[in-house]
Amino acid sequence: MKIEPQDLLSKMFQAAVNAAQPEHCIPPYLPEAPKGRTIVIGAGKASAAMAQALERHWDKGPISGVVVTRYGYGVPCDHIKILEASHPVPDQAGEDAAREILRTVSDLNEDDLVICLISGGGSSLLPLAAEGVTLADKQAINKALLKSGASIGEMNTVRRHLSAIKGGRLAAACAPARVLNLLISDVPGDKPMDIASGPTVADPTTCEQALEIIARYGIEIPAAARALLESGDGETIKPDDSRLAHVTTHLVATPQLALLAAARVAESCGVRPVLLGDSIEGEARDVGKVMAGIALSVSQHEQPAQAPCVLLSGGETTVTLRGQGRGGRNVEFLLSTAIALNGAPGIYGLAGDTDGVDGQEEIAGAFCSPDTLERAWQQGIRPRDSLDNNDGHGFFEALDDALVTGPTLTNVNDFRAILVLPPSD
Known part of the structure; x- marks a missing residue:
């Protein structure tokens, strides 16, 4: 031949590329309908297509929710709101989207189900900074990380500890509802905590490790961000946290x-x-x-x-x-x-x-x-x-x-x- x-x-x-298309990989993981509400949230370059695939194959009652994707990656959905923001350097639209997602899961109970659709790029698309750290701070740190030669795992360790939504914080905000994570992995090793910096999974890394990475690559960070890490106030949600007791995670597509x-x-x-x-x-x-x-x-x-x-x-x-x-x-x-x-x-x-x-x-x-x-x-x-x-x-x-x-x-x-x-x- x-x-x-x-x-x-x-x-x-x-x-x-086709093997990782949401239309193929989302339907096999859809759950049964809960007693309460079904809320869909998500972030990443594939999140809008994931939401669209979910809607097409969901016949188990009403759904609603909001996801954020990269500019130009939005697709039409009937019940799930699609927002767009900047990647790889975050912008105000991403911060606003993160706040809206947190509001969407702010009043759930144990009968409700949250389906979380996460893919690569979600970290930059959810740039809600921890208290005392500004969006401008996050933008500067993100640019420095991208230029530094740090691995994706190292970059995300820093990002998680400067965030108000990553490192399991979004999952904690969903409690006591059940959370089903459907993840498309874009990271070496397929570690859920590194996919979009793990907003809905536990994080065993620490503020001390984030500081070590910053020192290793000679990255200059604003005083407020350093103070947050040095005080330990930027610590993430750990695996033994009771708020994560009802979180289930599936990798639906991988490299x-x-x-x-x-x-x-x-x-x-x-x-x-x-x-x-x-x-x-x-x-x-x-x-x-x-x-x-x-x-x-x-x-x-x-x-x-x-x-x-x-x-x-x-x-x-x-x-x-x-x-x-x-x-x-x-x-x-x-x-x-x-x-x-x-x-x-x-x-x-x-x-x-x-x-x-x-x-x-x-x-x-x-x-x-x-x-x-x-x-x-x-x-x-x-x-x-x-x-x-x-x-x-x-x-x-x-x-x-x-x-x-x-x-x-x-x-x-x-x-x-x-x-x-x-x-x-």
């Missing part, structure tokens, strides 16, 4: 399920999938070098697999911004990969964020091929300079190799596929 590399890579990416869907596409085309992990972290450019090394081992030594094969991985890398480019961890990964491959024949790649947005750009990611570097040089673009400037987006756009999907209405984090073909292909 003749394999068209970019077409196959695109089909695998689309299969990964691993998305990789398996892509693997099935590869197999159907006679390409062996090699799954390298769904929770790979680290500097994007460093991970790119490692993946290139594995691909070269396949090409040159038939290890750990024989071509044709595709190396699949997920997770969330980081980018420490040093240059003036537009960032994007997927394009930084792919540019680093292409440089390390140095035009090796038969090796192609795709890296993209499954939500359709890589960094702060409305671009999911990019493609690379054996002639990527040559085409850049022909345009007078120096690949290493682009990487040093954190300008992967500018690099791949100039080559017309950007991956643009628009809002996918889901989010199971990064998807990376390195396709290795035999020389004859």
Whole structure:
């Protein structure tokens, strides 16, 4: 079978995205109707689509509620109010949405049911700060965290302890009602406390750990935020808190399920999938070098697999911004990969964020091929300079190799596929 590399890579990416679509993954987890009210709340890039899927498949009585999603990710719902706010840097609309969600669950009783729809991006979309910390403080801290190179788990540890709604606080506000969490994971390890900073699950981390992370990355924080952490007043809701006794959590879509869907596409085309992990972290450019090394081992030594094969991985890398480019961890990964491959024949790649947005750009990611570097040089673009400037987006756009999907209405984090073909292909 003749394999068209970019077409196959695109089909695998689309299969990964489809596997996490709320229309497929929400219905199996819908509960029986409660004696009392059914209230729907939520936050994240996929939350509006999750709410829409719930409405379509809910035939168990009245529902109402409110969820907040990223600007441009809203979809129509009949009974659940859809709000939009900014991501990845929070704004006033997000703070207002968080307040409205808290008001929505402020008068529940033990007969009521709260269905909480949470997906990646929810942390920035629920920026209700703890007392004494302002939205401007949260915005500044969030920007600093995004530039620092901290992992998503580290960033969310800090965010939880400066919040009035995250770190289990929203679940505590729902008590004594029953809470059913339906989560689409976008974090390495699929830890519920790291998905949108865990507004409706317990958090075992501490203010002291948040301070250690801030010190580790040399992040400057406002005096009020530091005082909150140093006093311990920013402590989150812990696992033994009685207000969380009636909380149930299900992961309805994960990065691993998305990789398996892509693997099935590869197999159907006679390409062996090699799954390298769904929770790979680290500097994007460093991970790119490692993946290139594995691909070269396949090409040159038939290890750990024989071509044709595709190396699949997920997770969330980081980018420490040093240059003036537009960032994007997927394009930084792919540019680093292409440089390390140095035009090796038969090796192609795709890296993209499954939500359709890589960094702060409305671009999911990019493609690379054996002639990527040559085409850049022909345009007078120096690949290493682009990487040093954190300008992967500018690099791949100039080559017309950007991956643009628009809002996918889901989010199971990064998807990376390195396709290795035999020389004859």
